[in-house]
Amino acid sequence: MFQTYDEALTWIHARLRLGIKPGLKRMEWMMERLGNPERKVKTIHIGGTNGKGSTVTFLRSILEAAGYSVGTFTSPYIESFNERISVNGTPVNDDEILELANRIKPLADELDHSNLGGPTEFEVITAMSFVYFAEMKTVDFAVYEVGLGGRFDSTNILTPLVSIITNVGLDHIAILGDTYSEIAFEKAGIIKEGIPVITGTQQPEALEVITRQAAEKHSPIYKLGEEILVTGHEKISRGERFSVSTPFGEFPNLEVSMIGIHQTANASLAVAAAQHLNEYGWIKAGESEIRKGLKEAFWPGRLEFVSENPVVILDGAHNTEGIESLARELSSRFTGKKVHIVFAALKDKPLDSMIYRLEEVSDRMTFVSFDFPRAASADDLFALSIGLKSSKEDDWRSLLAKEIKGMPEGWILVVTGSLYFISEARRYILEKIL
Structure with missing residues (x-):
């Protein structure tokens, strides 16, 4: 026992x-x-x-x-x-x-x-x-x-x-x-x-x-x-x-x-x-x-504003339908804003189409990985990118801390992808950064 x-x-x-x-x-x-x-x-x-x-x-x-x-x-x-x-x-x-x-x-x-x-x-x-x-x-x-x-x-x-x-x-x-x-x-x-x-x-x-x-x-x-x-x-x-x-x-x-x-x-x-x-x-x-x-009603990690100034949004868009919903909202709700997306995902998802759609609605995109058995590596995600303003980072925690503390005026930060990643990122942002 x-x-x-x-x-x-x-x-x-x-x-x-x-x-x-x-x-x-x-x-x-x-x-x-x-x-x-x-x-x-x-x-x-x-x-x-x-x-x-x-x-x-x-x-x-x-x-x-x-x-x-x-x-x-x-x-x-x-x-x-x-x-x-x-x-x-x-x-x-x-x-x-x-x-x-x-x-x-x-x-x-x-x-x-x-x-x-x-x-x-x-x-x-x-x-x-x-x-x-x-x-x-x-x-x-x-x-x-x-x-x-x-x-x-x-x-x-x-x-x-x-x-x-x-x-x-x-x-x-x-x-x-x-x-x-x-x-x-x-x-x-x-x-x-x-x-x-x-x-x-x-x-x-x-x-x-x-x-x-x-x-x-x-x-x-x-x-x-x-x-x-x-x-x-x-x-x-x-x-x-x-x-x-x-x-x-x-x-x-x-x-x-x-x-x-x-x-x-x-x-x-x-x-x-x-x-x-x-x-x-x-x-x-x-x-x-x-x-x-x-x-x-409130459900964390679903187009959730965890910060208003700067604007930081978390969304567990972990499949094609979720990505489409997020992309639609970014296009319609945040016109006039520049969007930086930080993305991590599991490797068994249709990553190429998901990445393509996110790059359509972002001004900057950063690929990261996280500690989970099925997580795709930042290198693998970046290899699927066709955007000229995309990059990859090994340490997502350092990246989020730097971006949130130094976000330029007129930008919003969107952290999205696997719900397992969102769980870790949300806890880190609320406890260590904000």
Whole structure:
């Protein structure tokens, strides 16, 4: 048994060596041995390529504004490992992690010597979350973010009140497939028999697959752009204003404090989910709670202003769709400013197209690497550059300190790429520079 938090965390992280092992049998086995805690919690399940974390945050904030206790399970973390399992935005504490790890370790040891094989790091953390929300810090609702894909993701042992699929993009193609249809099929795996599904998917091939899967499961489906409409969008100083209509009602002039037109889509999915839960008697949340929840929602590392003077923005744009959203915002929101982008990414991403798009909207670009097993080197990133104003740096910490302290007037600094990098960079900027 573990005696300290550090021992428990080291054991959890050591299970990364097992890699990604899609399938539900190990989770089902552990849940049965634990007394099926996943059946004791009312859940909402959120999958998709981009926007999962933001949608979780919007929905959590609405439910909190309505007076409910809300557990969230998200990944990866931005500030600390513990935040992956949180209640009303407060992460599980170190002693609770220790207790949870000691609950799961004997089961993991038994699986290690079975035909099913040992559980992965993500499976261990998922199992811990179910125990936490069902037994240790009981919640009214738990909002679960899919880790990878959906159909074989360890969170997919849930039977939720409603499922949300934010969108479908070409990410994790080595695992999920290299076409929109193939990836959409994996994402649509979270649709359960008769359980409503809400989707922000716009890509036609992907939407066709999701719609077909919903029909086969006899699940009502609400689609952004059809049953859910966003109108009247306008940018405000630190956020977005827009109106939403759904089959359950209309809300004019909603505001969110997260930046980007894509956040209006994520927020509208959360609004539709809250309205559905309200319509069917699971919650009581009126217009005031929805407005308050959206306005107060905050998710770090997503077009986040960590400094106003000089302007420093962090954004975890880690795939093609994320890069496109960032590029669109830089072009439309910061006209007249010069943009310096610092970029680090994982080597299994479509780096050439991502770099090309960022160089289109930057006046200067610097490639860096960071300490992570799958991180691309600064040299490899720079080799893909076609921009004449691009460079590379070995020490990203020294680079950020120098740039933030000496940024010329009229420039903004945008730190972007892998969420793992953003997590490190955010902590360093806030603790060591600002």
